[in-house]
Amino acid sequence: MNAIAVRRGEDEPVVIEKPRPEPDEGEVLVRTLRVGIDGTDHEVISGGHGRFPNDDDHIVLGHEAVGVVTDPNGTEWEEGDVVVPTVRRPPNGTNQYFERGEPDMAPDGEYVERGIVGAHGFMSEYFTSPADCLVSLSRERAHLGFLVEPISISEKAFEHAFASRSAFDWEPESALVLGNGSLGLITLAMLSAGDSFERLYCLGRRSRPDPSIDVIEELGGTYIDSRETPVAEIPGAYEDMDFVYEATGYAKHAFDTIEALAPNGVGALLGVPGDWEFEVDGGRLHREFVLHNKALVGSVNSNVGHFRAAVDRLETLPEWFLDELVTGVYGVDELDAAFADDDSTIKTAVEFHRI
Ligand code: NAP
Ligand code: BGC
Ligand code: ZN
Numbered sequence: 001m002n003a004i005a006v007r008r009g010e011d012e013p014v015v016i017e018k019p020r021p022e023p024d025e026g027e028v029l030v031r032t033l034r035v036g037i038d039g040t041d042h043e044v045i046s047g048g049h050g051r052f053p054n055d056d057d058h059i060v061l062g063h064e065a066v067g068v069v070t071d072p073n074g075t076e077w078e079e080g081d082v083v084v085p086t087v088r089r090p091p092n093g094t095n096q097y098f099e100r101g102e103p104d105m106a107p108d109g110e111y112v113e114r115g116i117v118g119a120h121g122f123m124s125e126y127f128t129s130p131a132d133c134l135v136s137l138s139r140e141r142a143h144l145g146f147l148v149e150p151i152s153i154s155e156k157a158f159e160h161a162f163a164s165r166s167a168f169d170w171e172p173e174s175a176l177v178l179g180n181g182s183l184g185l186i187t188l189a190m191l192s193a194g195d196s197f198e199r200l201y202c203l204g205r206r207s208r209p210d211p212s213i214d215v216i217e218e219l220g221g222t223y224i225d226s227r228e229t230p231v232a233e234i235p236g237a238y239e240d241m242d243f244v245y246e247a248t249g250y251a252k253h254a255f256d257t258i259e260a261l262a263p264n265g266v267g268a269l270l271g272v273p274g275d276w277e278f279e280v281d282g283g284r285l286h287r288e289f290v291l292h293n294k295a296l297v298g299s300v301n302s303n304v305g306h307f308r309a310a311v312d313r314l315e316t317l318p319e320w321f322l323d324e325l326v327t328g329v330y331g332v333d334e335l336d337a338a339f340a341d342d343d344s345t346i347k348t349a350v351e352f353h354r355i
Helices: 039-046 139-163 182-194 211-218 252-260 282-291 304-314 319-325
Strands: 002-007 014-017 027-037 058-060 064-071 082-085 112-114 126-130 134-137 174-178 199-204 222-225 241-246 261-269 295-298 326-330 347-351
Touching: 027 082, 027 139, 064 126, 064 139, 082 126, 082 139, 134 139, 134 304, 139 182, 139 241, 139 261, 139 295, 139 304, 139 319, 174 182, 174 252, 182 199, 182 211, 182 241, 182 319, 199 211, 211 222, 211 319, 241 252, 252 261, 252 282, 252 295, 319 326
Parallel strands: 174 199, 174 241, 199 222, 241 261, 261 295, 326 347
Antiparallel strands: 002 014, 002 058, 027 064, 027 126, 027 347, 064 082, 082 134
């Protein structure tokens, strides 16, 4: 079968031939429909994040998948069920994080991530998965099933961030999303659909005309260009944001987030930057945290509960948004277009089988 992989020592995806996998006991064989691409895939391809599977000279890419059960293999799934797989698996047998259903809270060494850290991903004509690492999706939504994983990322981040404000009467009205990539825009749409935020802002570094800026404005958000307006100078947003969601991977934004937060606000950091040394006024930031009851949470990955919440959330996002977000779905022979990282691309997916 065809698979899309990056080989050790190379920095671009290629189509390779691999044998169709056989499901082990407790596993299901899934015929892959579509697999989405995000910033992390580009980081894996460039070698900035992730790890090759031990003893293999390549990693099959892809962690945002949707497929159809083709061999339930004695599990509770039925042939024809549309399913979305979670990303993390235990490295050797199981461990406490997986047993608790919280693999997203496992530290380094206690997990692999399919398509990212030490395990092959879902970008192949078929993949296998433990039955309990799959969530169900309706056939009508199968074409958008590759959005469930990224939505689940924000479900987890929201849960953790909002839990940190649960000890008092918190009524957030303003939110700032840092980053106009696919994760930033999905998150802005989630915040906008909830109707509880009166003011929404989204930061990018693009000039008009740009499809992501159109989406921000259609969602009712105010676009901020970081080249003209650094976070600390955003009118109406500096020290006035109840919720900040960082999805740029730009390390200074972690510290800008503290300053952009209103008293009692919370920031969620999602980006995965490389090492970068720079100066910060640690005393001022420390004081801000304490005297204004601010909170920052880091958040990575998501568990089955977040995936189920994401399946429900998908129903609440407007059709026009989903249409504009997905700028292309490409065949296995169109890798250049599928992995394009230009300004006209927001979210793409590779289609392995037609729905
Ligand atoms: P992406 O498509 O690369 O989006 C990042 C966006 O941030 C891009 O649109 C980029 O703009 C913008 N940006 C970067 N630096 C900026 C700056 N200084 N000012 C303004 N805009 C800036 O990636 P993504 O898939 O949306 O993911 C976003 C980040 O979250 C990545 O770091 C990714 O690794 C991380 N992530 C984390 C998790 C998790 O579980 N924690 C899950 C998914 C993704 P340009 O395109 O114009 O350069
Ligand atoms: C994936 C997560 C993963 C994270 C860190 C993200 O792009 O969506 O599932 O945990 O990267 O590798
Ligand atoms: Zn991802």
